[in-house]
Amino acid sequence: MADGIEPQDKILLGMYGIDKSFLGVPVLQDVQLECRPGEIHAVMGENGAGKSTLMKILVGVYQPDAGRIELDGAPVRFHHPRQALAAGVSIVHQELNLLPERTVAENIFLGREPRRRVGVDRTAMERDASRLLAALHADDVISPRALVGRLPVAQQQLVEIAKALSFRPRVLVLDEPTAALSPHEVDALFDRIRRLRADGLTVLYISHRLKEIFDLTDRITVLKDGRRVDTVRTAEVDTRRLVHLMVGRDLDHYYPPRATPERIGEVRLSVRGAGAGMLHDIDLDLRSGEIVGLAGLAGSGRTELARLLFGATRMATGRLEVDGRARRLRSPRQAIRCGIGLLTEDRKSEGLVLQLSVRDNSLLAVRALGRGPTRRVGLGALLDRVDLRGSTAREVRYLSGGNQQKVVLARWLATGARVLIFDEPTRGIDVGAKASIHELMRELAEAGAAILMISSELPEVIGMADRIVVLRQGTVAGVLPADASEAEIMLLATGEPDRSGVGVGAVADGGAA
Amino acid sequence: MTVTAPPPATAAPERSASRAWRLLRAVPPIWLVLAAVIVLIAWRNPTFVEPAPFLAFLRRCAPLAVLAAGQVFVIIAGEFDLSVGALVTAVVVVAARLSDGDAGNTWWLIPLLLAGGALVGLVNGLVTTRLRVPSFIATLGMLLVLSGAVFLWSGGAPRGSLADNFRQFGRFGVEIPGLGQLPYAVLILVAIGVGLWLLLSHTRFGHQVYAAGGNPRAAGLSGVDVRRVRTAAFVISGLSAVVAGVLLGGFTGVTAEAGVGYEFQAIAAVVLGGAVLGGGRGSVGAALAGALTLQSVFTLLNLLGLAKSLRDAVQGLIIIGAAAYAAHRLRRSG
Known part of the structure; x- marks a missing residue:
């Protein structure tokens, strides 16, 4: 063991001034990361903060647009994961590759x-x-x-x-290794990681679970929106401080006004004790006129819940009612017949048929149902409602993300859906289009639709929702009112009992700053 | 000195040239290839483009064109149908045995054959979508089952013969003053071509075929019953194989090799027509053009005195070339 000889602040691995954009969208900007030999260093941040991208740059999967990487003080450049492996940098990716x-x-x-x-x-x-x-x-x-x-x-x-x-390796990167593990298994894994550290290995630990970070790591680098916020010693911070570092940002976006109480009507969709796969004991009501925000960490079951409500996965337990009538949804087809629509998280792989036209994609669901009254849906009127202009013969793959989302929305307006599930409605959409999607959602709610909006972006959840449901580990961890703070949501989502001894209200002040 | 204003004199021709170019580009390229091959044939053999020989050429094309028009449904839906060649053979052999030269049998024989073709398509579809056997394997299996059954049933030498009123579809036609005989096969081809074109391009079902092949997950989440749509595509392909078998039986007579190789020719024709294996793209018109092109290339090879055995090699090259061209176009535009 070399601990005795080397000074404590020797840097084994350094990344400096790392920039990376995808298709012109900056994902990382001027990010710095320094690891000492034999430490467990956490990289944390919300979904989309750039953690995984930074690690992929480190191990040569992506090339940085700017910046340099140093290993033991010597500059290195990895053009291929093999080179990183040879230099002593190994990674265990989030998804298993076996x-x-x-x-x-x-x-x-x-x-x-x-x-x-x-x-x-x-x-x-x-x-x-x-x-x-x-x-x-x-x-x-x-x-x-x-x-x-x-x-x-x-x-x-x-x-x-x-x-x-x-x-x-000299540096081992673990990218969210606990996503699929039970608490007991997590403890066992942590024991093993600590032993590796004792053997002199440097571990970069990627996670957004506060408890794990506190249990395991020596230092923490916090990323937010592709920038490094700070690097802190784990022993010197508490939950409140860390949450503030992760989410403390300004609301930089205008949201349409929320629903007034008299606008919120009867329950359109209701589930009790719903479960399937990782989901269990879920109670949820969606009311006409209301936008319910669904928050939770990646892996908490948000998308799974959306698919369950849409009949894409079958409910194993519990009951579901649409407009007061008990229903068993065995396929999306039946859900659509009941007036439910799903805007999927991944528009390209699940939402659109990219090589078909705006027209064909907009009318896809109506044509699939093949029922009489919807036959005369005016495409022009539909596209006007979602504010999409241009030729209806264009293939949708040439549209911007915002316009693609409008096409999917038009599809559900065509079927007359009264319950709309938006899974990450503004992911990958530029700011202007974001605002118009948000306004459309509010208009639909005002017209009587019940809306469930899943989002990883807490400002969006807070800005849009009339009520916020937080999922954790496959079930509802709690329901928060419209004006909840990011910190309150994060605490429910991570399930972290407050370490600082300060009440939730006080944490909320910190988080909303 | 101004350099900003472009000289108007050259602008107009440029614009009209570019418009012509755009029009040309809007035509599926297979039609241009077809035109070029026909010009080449006409150059070697000017009588080819006279009405009677040309109609005879179209009649020769009809079985393959009908097969291609059915196959294109399966391919757009994202699958393959390799069983059509064996189905054509089965139709010819079974028809000969059951018809037994008696004109009175034809009226029930044709619906029976169509039902059989639909059944084969249904089985292909169900095995592919319900048992989740890749269609490549499922229809290859069907090919072997059908050819084995035909061999077993006929003992290798088909018995019986086709009644004249059965053979007329592939063999005869209506007399048209000045044009000569307009073959029934051409009329049937046109009718089926138009019918399938309407079905694919102008019905809800057709749109769902494109969606099911283009992105089955998105289609399923939009309420398309992908399995049912794909199964229906196989049924259409099976039905078109029966029609092709009836035409071919009338035209070439009864042999146990009637449909050999037609499955690959049909797929080649569809690929030539710009359909993308894997689904989501293609059209009935272009598939028909692909079939005509393939057949005309064979005619051209004959004219040039090249050995018949070269056909297969050329066909292979054409398939590879067409697929590479389609991939290249997709890459460029996507």
Whole structure:
């Protein structure tokens, strides 16, 4: 162990002035990150703050537009993940990248299998895999010969880490490794990470879960909107301070006025005790005239809930009523017949048929239902309502994100949907189009629609919602009134009991500044 | 000295030239290729473009064109149908046995064959969408099942013969003064072409075929029953194979090899017409043009005295070339 010789503030890894844009949209601006040898360094921030992009630049998946990376004081440039691996930087990505039909050992040494004169030396490969698993204290639970697909997710995660360790890294990046783990499994993982630190490894830990950051890390770099806010010692901050660093920003955007109480009408969609997959015990009412904001961390089940309400996944437990009538939704088709519409999170892969025209995409649902009265829907009138101009023969892939969203919205107006679920309605949309989508949503609510709006952007949730439902780990963690603060939402979403001893109200003051 | 104003004299021709260019670009390129090949044939054999030989050429094209017009539904919906060639053979062999030269059998035989074709398409569709067997495998399996069954049933040498009123669809036509004989096959081709074009481009079902192939997830989330739409596309392909079989049986007579290779020719024709394997793009008109082009290229090769065995090689090159061109266009515009 080199601890004794090296000065405490030696920098093992430095990233300086990192800029990155995608298609002209800046994702990272002038970001700096410094890691000391043998520390666990957290990179945290809200969804979309740029954490994952920064890490992908570090390991050579993306090239930075500007800035430099130094390892042990020497400038490095990784054009390919292989180069980063060779230099001692390994990453375990958020999504597992394992071959389920191959064994643990085969996965760890994929493409680098130890060879005999002819063919692969299985014995050596399995022995080395065991040794790596032993470093994680996992050799007794995971056999190198087990098929990866048969292992529970937590153990697959360990296989990924073992694979990363097989490159003998000096810096190990863990990108949200706990997203799919139970609390017990998280504790076990943390023990293992601490042991790795004791062996001298530097760990970059990406997460937005406050509890994990406090439990595990030595220092924290906070990113917000693609910029570094600050780097702090974990021991010197409390929840309130950290939440403030993460969300403390100005509302830079005008939102249409909220619904007045008399505008809010009867319940259109209601679920009780709903569950399926990761979701459980969800109670939710959507009322005519009201926009309900649905907040929660990535992985809390927001999109899953949207799909459940839309019949895209079947409800395993609980009951659902539309306009007071109990319904079983077995397909989106049935949900659409009940007057429900879903604007998906990912417009390109789930919302639109990109090579079809504005006309064909707008009329897709009406045509699919093939029912009489909707036949004479005037396309012109529809597109006027969503304020979309231009030729209806254009293929939608040539439209801007905002206009694409308007096409999807027109589709649901055409079916006469009275319950609209917006999943990240303004993701990837520029500011001007954002405002017009927001105004459209409010107009629809005023016309009597019940709206559920899922958003990772807390200012949007706060600015738009008449009521805020916060999800955590697959169920409703709490409901907040329209004027809730970002800090209140974050506390519910992270489930962090307040560490500072200050009441929620006080935290709210900090967060809303 | 001013350099800002462009000389108006050159502007006008430029504009009209660019308009002509735009018009040209709006035409699916396969029609231009078809025109070019026909010009080449006419250059070697000027009588080709006279009415009677040209109608005979169209009659020769009809089975393939009908197959392509059915296949294009399956391909736009994002699947393949490799079973059509074997289905054509089955239609010819089964029809010969059941018809047995008796004109009185024809009236029930044709609906029976159509029902059989629809059933084959239905099975293809259900195996693909319900059992989730990739259509490439499912229809390849169907191809083998059908050819095996035909062989078993016929013992390798088809028995029976087609009644004259059955053969007339592929063989004869209506006399038109001045033009000679207008083959029934051409009339049937036109009717089916127009019918399928209307179905694909002007009905709700047709729009759903494009959506189901273009983005099945988005289509499903918009209420399109993707599995049903795809199954229906297979049924259409099966029905078109029966029509092609009836035409081919009348034209070439009864053999156990009647439909061999037609599945690949049909797919080649559709790809030539600019459809993208994987779904979402294509049209009936362009598929028909693709079929005519393929057939005219074969005619041209014959005229040039190239061996018939070269056909397959040329066909392979054409498929690869057309697919590469389509991919190139997509990349450029997307």
